[in-house]
Amino acid sequence: MKVHVFKEETAIGKAISLLFAAKILEKPDCVIGMATGSSPLPTYQALTELYEQGIADFSDVRSFNLDEYIGIDRSHPQSYYRFMQDNLFSKINIKPENIRIPNAAAEDLEQECLSYDAAIDATGGIDLQILGIGGNGHIGFNEPCDHFPAGTHSVALTESTIKANTRFFESEDEVPRTAISMGIGSIMKAKEIVMVATGTSKAEAVKSMIQGKVDPMCPASILQFHPAVTVFLDEAAASLL
Numbered sequence: 029m030k031v032h033v034f035k036e037e038t039a040i041g042k043a044i045s046l047l048f049a050a051k052i053l054e055k056p057d058c059v060i061g062m063a064t065g066s067s068p069l070p071t072y073q074a075l076t077e078l079y080e081q082g083i084a085d086f087s088d089v090r091s092f093n094l095d096e097y098i099g100i101d102r103s104h105p106q107s108y109y110r111f112m113q114d115n116l117f118s119k120i121n122i123k124p125e126n127i128r129i130p131n132a133a134a135e136d137l138e139q140e141c142l143s144y145d146a147a148i149d150a151t152g153g154i155d156l157q158i159l160g161i162g163g164n165g166h167i168g169f170n171e172p173c174d175h176f177p178a179g180t181h182s183v184a185l186t187e188s189t190i191k192a193n194t195r196f197f198e199s200e201d202e203v204p205r206t207a208i209s210m211g212i213g214s215i216m217k218a219k220e221i222v223m224v225a226t227g228t229s230k231a232e233a234v235k236s237m238i239q240g241k242v243d244p245m246c247p248a249s250i251l252q253f254h255p256a257v258t259v260f261l262d263e264a265a266a267s268l269l
């Protein structure tokens with residue numbers, strides 16, 4: 029794992045956006061893996077700027093998102109579908125047919141999960157995946173548990189994740205309790221991964237991810253086994269390393 033510590037969140041966003049732009053220049057129809065949450069926002073802002081400057085052209089780029097809540101509609105302001113539209117996709121020239129986000133409204137969720145992984149595999153795999161990390165070490169919505177889930181699957185969110193995500197909803201009761209998430213196996217198939225973590229609330233999880241033992245109780249620790257992971261931290265998130 030390569031680890032970079034930056035002073036400013038905006039610098040992290042710019043640095044990661046350059047990696048995405050370079051990937052697109054190298055392979056215009058590359059497959060990118062997108063994440064939600066506050067951590068990738070500076071990257072999405074910087075990618076929008078690179079698009080506006082004519083540096084990043086998304087016209088042939090294909091994209092897969094990590095996860096989606098079950099139980100709220102895509103039009104809900106906190107759905108991950110809306111999040112991606114509002115924060116990135118509506119601002120760049122990616123084609124709607126090249127965007128895939130797990131469809132939590134599918135009648136057969138099990139089938140949706142299987143076809144999601146099959147669709148990723150059919151592209152040849154994700155070239156560059158961005159990840160955030162939960163305070164409990166989750167990636168996507170792979171919560172701490174006794175194993176590393178392989179494929180895309182439905183998950184029950186933990187109390188700590190529900191509490192952490194309450195800030196986006198009017199009350200804790202409104203936070204969905206379940207979600208669809210790419211599995212740890214699906215994430216580990218990405219050819220390259222960038223991970224962003226900022227703030228003291230992530231410091232413990234970051235320490236376990238980088239210096240702890242590989243353990244499904246800290247799902248992000250599996251990244252130690254991936255050959256091409258770069259971690260971008262601010263000083264607060266790096267404070268326990």
Ligand code: GLP
Nearest residue numbers: 064065066067160161162168169
């Ligand atoms: C959410 C998402 C994750 C995200 C994480 C951290 O629950 N499912 O993909 O990485 O929590 O979010 P944030 O970046 O807002 O701290």
